[in-house]
Amino acid sequence: MRVLIVTAVSAERDAVVRGVGATAPEVAELPVPGGVLHRLSPAPPAGPPLTVDVLAAGVGPAAAAAGTAAALTAAAIAHTPYDLAVSAGIGGGFGTARPGAVRLGSVVVADAIVAADLGAETPDGFTAVTDLGFGTVEHLPPAPLVAAVAEATDAVRGTVLTVSTVTGSAERATELLRRHPRAAAEAMEGFGVAEAAAAQSVPVLEVRAVSNAVGPRDRAAWRIREALDALTGAFGTLAPRLGTWTWTSDPEGTGSD
Numbered sequence: 161m162r163v164l165i166v167t168a169v170s171a172e173r174d175a176v177v178r179g180v181g182a183t184a185p186e187v188a189e190l191p192v193p194g195g196v197l198h199r200l201s202p203a204p205p206a207g208p209p210l211t212v213d214v215l216a217a218g219v220g221p222a223a224a225a226a227g228t229a230a231a232l233t234a235a236a237i238a239h240t241p242y243d244l245a246v247s248a249g250i251g252g253g254f255g256t257a258r259p260g261a262v263r264l265g266s267v268v269v270a271d272a273i274v275a276a277d278l279g280a281e282t283p284d285g286f287t288a289v290t291d292l293g294f295g296t297v298e299h300l301p302p303a304p305l306v307a308a309v310a311e312a313t314d315a316v317r318g319t320v321l322t323v324s325t326v327t328g329s330a331e332r333a334t335e336l337l338r339r340h341p342r343a344a345a346e347a348m349e350g351f352g353v354a355e356a357a358a359a360q361s362v363p364v365l366e367v368r369a370v371s372n373a374v375g376p377r378d379r380a381a382w383r384i385r386e387a388l389d390a391l392t393g394a395f396g397t398l399a400p401r402l403g404t405w406t407w408t409s410d411p412e413g414t415g416s417d
C-alpha cells in the first residue's frame with residue numbers, strides 16, 4: 161500500500177511527518193521534479209506493508225496539481241504506483257462561530273472536493289465551468305474511506321471547497337455557503353490534488369485542520385499552531401490504519417453537492 165500526502169507549505173508537511181512518524185521514523189528524502197518526498201514506513205497492525213510519502217508542493221491548486229502529477233508519474237514509471245493521494249493541511253472553517261459548527265482546531269475530512277471559483281461571472285452571477293460545458297468542478301473521495309478516517313480521527317465530514325483567493329469578507333462567505341450549503345471548510349489545494357489523481361485513476365482524500373474562520377480577514381486570529389498540532393494528531397491516528405482500510409473509487413469522480 162502506497163500513499164502520497166500533498167501539503168502546500170513545509171510547516172504542514174512537517175506536521176504530517178510528525179504524525180505519521182509517531183509510529184515510523186522517516187526513512188528517506190527522495191527528489192521528484194519540483195520537490196522532495198519525505199518517505200515513512202509505518203507498521204500497519206494488519207495487512208500489507210505501508211509506504212507514506214509526504215510532499216510540500218506549494219500554495220494553490222495549480223502548484224498542488226503540478227506536484228501531485230509529478231510524484232504520481234514518477235511512481236508509475238518506477239512500477240510502484242500510489243494507491244491513494246491525500247491533500248492535507250490547514251484550512252478555513254465555515255460557521256466557526258455558530259454552536260455545533262466546525263471549530264478552530266477541529267479536523268475536517270472531505271466527502272466532496274469542490275472547485276468553488278472555477279467558472280465565469282455572468283449577469284446572473286457565478287456560473288461553474290460544468291454549466292459552460294467544460295470539465296468538472298467536483299471529485300468524490302471513496303465514501304467508505306471517508307467514513308473510516310472521520311470515525312478514527314473524530315473529524316467533521318463535509319464539502320471542502322478549493323479557492324484560489326482566500327475568503328476575506330462575510331459577504332463572500334455567505335455566497336459560498338449559499339452555493340455550497342454542505343461546505344465545512346475551504347482551502348486552496350484539494351481540487352488540484354484531486355484533478356491530478358483522477359487523471360491517473362488514483363483515489364483521493366482531503367484532510368484539513370481548521371486554523372481560522374472563513375469570513376472577514378483577521379490574520380491575527382488564525383490559530384496555526386493549534387491547527388498544525390491537530391493535523392499531527394489526525395495523521396498519527398490514521399497513518400498506521402491506512403493499510404487496513406479498503407475502499408473502491410468512484411470511477412466517474414463526479415456527484416452533486
Ligand SMILES: O=C(O)c1cccc(C(=O)CC[C@H]2O[C@@H](n3cnc4c(=O)[nH]cnc43)[C@H](O)[C@@H]2O)c1
Pocket residue numbers: 168169171172218219220249250251252253323325326327346347348349371372373374384
Ligand atoms: O505562517 C505560518 O506559520 C504558516 C504555517 C503553516 C501554514 C501557513 C499557511 O498560510 C498555509 C496556507 C494554506 O492554508 C490553507 N488555508 C488556511 N486557511 C484558509 C482559508 O481560510 N481559506 C483558504 N485557504 C486556507 C490554504 O490551503 C493555504 O495553502 C502558514
